[in-house]
Amino acid sequence: MTLILALLIGIVAGLRTMTAPAAISWAAYLGWLNLGDSWLAFLGYAFTPWILTILAIGELFADQLPSTPSRKVPMQFGARVFMGALCGGAIGIGGGSVIGGFIAGIIGAVIGTYGGAEIRERLAARFGKDLPAALIEDVVAIAGALLIVAALPLGEGALSLV
Numbered sequence: 001m002t003l004i005l006a007l008l009i010g011i012v013a014g015l016r017t018m019t020a021p022a023a024i025s026w027a028a029y030l031g032w033l034n035l036g037d038s039w040l041a042f043l044g045y046a047f048t049p050w051i052l053t054i055l056a057i058g059e060l061f062a063d064q065l066p067s068t069p070s071r072k073v074p075m076q077f078g079a080r081v082f083m084g085a086l087c088g089g090a091i092g093i094g095g096g097s098v099i100g101g102f103i104a105g106i107i108g109a110v111i112g113t114y115g116g117a118e119i120r121e122r123l124a125a126r127f128g129k130d131l132p133a134a135l136i137e138d139v140v141a142i143a144g145a146l147l148i149v150a151a152l153p154l155g156e157g158a159l160s161l162v
Contacts, residue, residue, distance in 0.1 A: 001095070001151075001153075002091060002092060002094070002095025002096070002097050002100070002101065003092075003095075003097065003100050003101065003104045004104075005091050005095075005148055005151060005152065006087075006088035006089075006091040006092055006095075006100070006101040006102075006104035006105050006108070007088070007104040007105070007107060007108040007111075008108060008144065008148050009023070009024065009084070009087040009088055009091060009105060009108065009145070009148050010084035010085075010087065010088050010104060010105035010106060010107060010108020010109040010110075010111070010112060011084075011108040011109070011111050011112035011115075011116075011144070012087075012108075012112060012141050012144050012145045012148065013080050013081075013083040013084035013087055013105070013108070013109045013112060014071075014080050014084060014108065014109040014110065014111060014112020014113035014114075014115070014116055015112045015113075015116040015137055015140065015141040015144075016056065016059060016060070016063070016137075016138065016141040016142075017059060017076075017079050017080050017083050018052060018055045018056035018058075018059045018083070019056045019059070019060075019141045019142060019145050020083055020084065020087040020145060021043070021052050021056075021083050021086060021087055022049065022052040022053045022055070022056040022145070023087075023145035023146065023148065023149050024043055024086075024087045024090050024091070024149065025043045025044065025048045025049040025052045025053075026049045026053075026149065027149040027152055028040075028041075028043040028044030028048075028049075028090065029043075029044045029045070029046070029048065029049045031044075032149060032152050033090060033091065033094045033149070033152050034093075034094050035090060035093050035094065036093070038093050038098075040086070040089065040090045040093060043090060060138055063134060063138070064131065064134055070117070071113050071116070071117055072113065072114070072117060077113055080109045080112070080113050081106055081109045081110065081113075083109065084105040084106050084107075084108050084109025084110075084112070085102045085105045085106045085109070086105070087105055088101040088102055088103070088104050088105015088106065088108065089101045089102040089105060091105070091152070092104070092105075094152065094153070095153070116137060119137075120133045120134065120137050121133075123136060
């Protein structure tokens with residue numbers, strides 16, 4: 001289950017670079033994802049989820065601008081793969097398989113980047129414009145991230161919402 005969740009959060013990073021780390025950071029902060037004293041423990045610090053959430057919201061707006069470069073150019077693609085690896089690794093730490101989590105996150109980010117671009121292009125062609133397709137992609141990324149962190153096995157001392 002850990003590797004599947006790591007793959008899925010990588011896909012989210014491929015769709016929206018900052019949505020995945022914002023969700024993972026909130027999960028760590030709320031105790032849903034136990035990062036212990038690992039090098040990724042900073043994701044659970046008090047201010048990290050807020051900062052990453054602001055960046056994720058900024059990305060949602062920036063993505064709508066016509067001047068925003070393609071997600072497939074090296075800088076954008078690299079950021080998505082890096083965030084997929086980081087988030088997949090965080091899930092891997094929580095599940096006891098950090099290397100597997102990194103790899104699954106990278107694979108997911110590549111799938112999300114190319115698959116998301118293809119689906120968005122097809123939807124935009126059907127709608128006759130990009131905005132509805134972009135908004136659908138935003139909803140899929142946000143909802144997906146929320147479902148993924150909700151599926152995490154609760155860490156020790158986690159706050160349960162159920």
